[in-house]
Amino acid sequence: MTNWTRRQICSMAGGVLAAAAAPHVARSQNKPRVVVIGGGIGGATVARYLGDLKTMDVTLIEPKRRYVTCFFSNLYLAGLRSLPSLTFDFEALTERHDVKVIHQAATVIDAGTKTVTLRDSVMLAYDRLVVAPGIAFKSGEIRNYDASAAEIMPHAWNAGPQSELLRRQLESMEDGGVFVIVAPPNPFRCPPAPYERASLVAYYFKQFKPRSKILILDAKDRFSGQELFQEAWGRHYPGMIEWLPRQFTGAVKIVDVAARSVVTEGETFKAAVANIIPAQKAGAIAEKTGLTDTSGWCPVDPVTFESTLQRGIHVVGDSIIGGDMPKSAFSTNSQAKACAFAIAASLTGSPQFPSHLFNSCYTFLAPDDAFTNAITFAPEGGKIKMVETFISKVGESAEVRRRTAHQAVGWYSAFTADVFGEGS
Structure with a gap:
């Protein structure tokens, strides 16, 4: 399983999941409207795959114009990567994947009226909302x-x-x-x-x-x-x-x-x-919207990733209660695709595909020494359960570790291209 190519990773993570919504409450007469809050791995993935369907108006709300990946940032600390090599913009989502991107912060979600208010007081109406708020730090710990x-x-x-x-x-x-x-x-x-x-x-x-x-x-x-x-x-x-x-x-x-x-x-x-590195919880807007429980994280349906506390709102990524799934970039990407398929089925009647949930991770021990894991998951009894796992073993040869470190570089390139719409 460690011999994955860029093509195989994109294929495993891929799907065939649509155009820009106007930044006012004015409602589209033809297409369902999906608003996505958060332009990290989860939000960008949902927006990209729904945009590719071209059957929905998709708007991504993200205040930052560029996103820097947390994964691989330890290589930057060691002087082994530059920060620009870890930085991505949202232009490909707009130009190639029919996603409208608004660089503002969402301040209020009104689940009753199905609207999102932005920092400049503009309101967006939605039929389905996806929140990918990432993490916040617990104060006082x-x-x-x-x-x-x-x-x-x-x-x-x-x-x-x-x-x-x-x-x-x-x-x-x-x-x-x-x-x-x-x-x-x-x-x-x-x-x-x-x-x-x-x-x-x-x-x-x-x-x-x-x-x-x-x-x-x-x-x-x-x-x-x-x-x-x-x-x-x-x-x-x-x-x-x-x-x-x-x-x-x-x-x-x-x-x-x-x-x-x-x-x-x-x-x-x-x-x-x-x-x-402080103790963590779901991002602030999740808590403000009533998407978190007493744990500080967001409970979701493990098939659709719809909130169990606020219907019509889906949550993906590090902020969710993910069962056996770790809080990782690849887990988030996998959840986002399952969520996009579920939204498409609900709003447009497209086929409902079974969830295929994965995590793949590469971890560096030295520039030429890395280990990897590859894990599959499935919904079971209202939770996400681990099905099959591979992880590198102690005692692997220097050549195996060197090869794994080399594969990690290709994994990063393929994965980020898939997320931010730069791949085919």
Whole structure:
């Protein structure tokens, strides 16, 4: 399963799922209207595949003009990718896939009148709404960590300016300093990513700051891919990375921004650079609209991804309660396609295809060393259940790991082209 080509990935992820809606309440006389809020992986995918059907008016609401992928952003921190190589615009969705893109924020969703109000007070009417709000951070979980603290102790969990800030800090850090990563409790976006970050920053340190150390203060006692990571750390970066689970520390309670220190139940850790990744929940507009339950995440129908709390509104991506599906980019893309098929069937009478839910992920341990997983899922008993899984094994040869790292580059290119409509 690790020998996928770009064509195979696009084919597996693909579908055959339509034109721009006017930015006022004026209603189309001919086509159903679908409004999509959020231009990340989930929102862009839904809009692209519905737009391709050409049987619906599709409008994508996204305030940013460019999207920077969180996946592969750890390579940027290590100096192995440029930020422009991870940045995408929405022009192909407009020019090739009949999607109208409005670069504004949605401020109010009225499920009763089926309207979305934008920041400039313009209202959009919809027949179906898709919300792809991504994540927000829980406040108060770590005392003193807020938006201003994040400008000194960056999270870099939304790629872009935060990534640039963290990279500048790592570059200016003196050799021999300690880089502290605070890893969040489950569930959170991209479970292997904090540990991939530690691996790739260790690679950077090994080249340029070989006396430096990395300390991971974890809110968990286990983490995704743990055996693979720890085996690789011993092989590539002996003595450089230390992982402290919750059972040893009691998890991080307080940060002292001025002192650049992190305080657990029993100890204070001084950092040259601190990367604080907070506990997470669904994006703000989901909570504001009543799409979240007491967990802070959005319950959905596992076949259609329609909210179980607000009918007529679909939710995809990191914000949902996804059962066995991890919060990852490829999971989001897969959910978005299933959602698009379900909306098309509901509004236009097109065939209702069974859900085919997948996750595919590549994780770097070093520039020429990566592992992968490929997992299939299916709706079962109102939840999403894992059906079949493949994951790289500890002890694979250097050639296998090198080949996997090479495949990851092709996977990224094919996947992002599919999402943002740049592929065929």
